[in-house]
Amino acid sequence: MYALADCNNFYASCERAFEPRLEGRPVVVLSNNDGCVVARSQEAKDVGIGMGEPAFQCRDRFDRHQVVVRSSNYTLYDDMSRRVVRSISEFVPDIEIYSIDEVFLDLRPLGNPVATSLCQTIRDRVKQWTGIPISIGIAPTKTLAKLANRIAKKDPTTHGVFQLPKNDPDRALALDSVDVGDVWGVGSRWGARLRGLGVRSALDLARMPVEDLRKRFNVVAQRTALELRGVVCQDLEDVAPPRKTLVRSRSFGDMVTNFEQLSEAVANHAVRAAEKLRSEGGTAGQVSVFFSTNRFRDDLPQYHGGGTVELLPATASTPIILREAMRLTRFAWRQGFHYKKAGVMLGDLSFGEIQGGLFNTQDHEHDDRLMAALDEVNRKMGAGTLRPAATGVTAKGWRMKREHCSPKYTTSWRELPFAKT
Ligand SMILES: [Mg+2]
Structure with a gap:
């Protein structure tokens, strides 16, 4: 299950x-x-x-x-997501984090009869420990678990936990209640084509000859139909494939026309990208910078600037990545444009390997210690407590518009919620 x-x-x-x-x-x-x-x-x-x-x-x-x-x-959402995942994994060790708000659980090692009551307990605990309401669907395959989850959400009599019935008539009834377009992996494009063939519900799809599906669509559609019949085609993916690039970019709240503001924005992205890379234990062999005007404003002249340099040796050091990003920005900058977006991409990433060899120097070790200290201070005192001056000291127009933003309750000492007595 x-x-x-x-x-x-x-x-x-x-x-x-x-x-x-x-x-x-x-x-x-x-x-x-x-x-x-x-x-x-x-x-x-x-x-x-x-x-x-x-x-x-x-x-x-x-x-x-x-x-x-x-x-x-x-x-806030990232941190709450981590809390939900941590709570769930107290009960079930084999999980796959599917998205910021979805987790697959492998219940097979735990035995069938307890599934519903266990999931009810998980649901109650997650609410108690994090304040976040969740719904849980239980079924023999991931595609069916998605479908069961849909029913758990929609039908209040399930109290947020729904196990797909084992017997045929009841299961068929459940599958028939779900539109084919709402089946995991079908989406709107296939949905329309399937409806054209008279396939309206998840049940219709499960009953379609799988060979037919492979010929008319592809193996993914075939696999989806098999999973709807209860045949496991996809197991949990325990490890996310290592990322190939790390991008930090944003559209500006207001258009940016001067170099100082643009380079400040790029500096912020570079610093955050380097921080994220260190938190994942990686190094980058390449840094790219890009910035562009608003392509929807055809009344304004258009420009896309940017560039890429190699980092040798590969590094996750903020000063090095920032220095190269600033160099690229100065080189690609053109006066006279209204910029809408900027970003930094780290490429040629490697994880968990010791960067040994020819170019490893004392400086490198010194830098590692400096970055560890920097990250520790920012972790304890709040993000951005220690940061390069290039990232700017005041709120500027390039920052995002966030006029209705709640505090970072869980990740910043300054923004902790108060309980009045
Ligand atoms: Mg959701």
């Missing part, structure tokens, strides 16, 4: 976890620069706010229904 644990309305639930007064009220979270709706509480869904709707089109409805609007606070 597999299970899929999925956080309900994750970003909205994170906002609520530290602000209980938001319970029962419609809450939405906006994308970067407060652009579009990317998460909705159930109440916000109920008043007809659509996923992905531009915020400015929703203003009237926000006012009318007193919707609580928040800018996205990924620092």
Whole structure:
């Protein structure tokens, strides 16, 4: 048996976890620069706010229904996600982190009869320990666990945990209640084609001849149908494939026209990328910088600048990566454009290997110790406490628009929540 644990309305639930007064009220979270709706509480869904709707089109409805609007606070969501995962793994050791708010669980070593009650316990504990409500679907394959999770979410009588029935008629009923477009991996494109062939529900898809599916679509569709029949085709992927690149980039809150602001933005991305790389125990053999104008503004001249240099030896040192990123920025900078976006990419990454050999020097060791001290201070005192001056000292126009952002409750001492007595 597999299970899929999925956080309900994750970003909205994170906002609520530290602000209980938001319970029962419609809450939405906006994308970067407060652009579009990317998460909705159930109440916000109920008043007809659509996923992905531009915020400015929703203003009237926000006012009318007193919707609580928040800018996205990924620092908080990432940390809450880690807490949820840690709580779940107290109960089930074999897990696959599928996305920021979804975890697959391998229940096979634990035995069948306990599955529902175990998952009910997990659900209660996660809520108690993190404040995040989750739903769990239990079934013999990952595709079916996804489907069972859908039912757990939609049907209040399940109390958030649903195990797919074992007997044929009940299971068929469950599969028939799910639209074919909502089956994991089918999506809107295949969904439309399948509907054209008279395949409307997950049950119809499970009953299609698999050879037919392979010929008309591909092996993925064939595998999906087999999984819907209860044949395991995908096991847990315990290790994520090592990343090949690490990118930090953002669109600016306002367009940027001067060099100082652009280089500050690039410096911030470089510093954050290097930090992230160290936290994963990696080194980069390459650093790239890119920045560009707004391609939707055809009334303005367009320019894409940037460049790449090799790092030898490979490194995760902030001063080295920053120095190269600044050099690239100076080289590619052109005056007279309105820049909309900038970023830094670290490439040629390696993980967990000792960078031995010819170019390893005393300096390298010194640098490692310096970076370890830097990371430790920032971990204890809050991100950005110690940082290169190139990243700037004041809030500037290039920063993201986040007019409705909640505090970083769990990762910054300065922003800890207060309990009034
Ligand atoms: Mg979710």
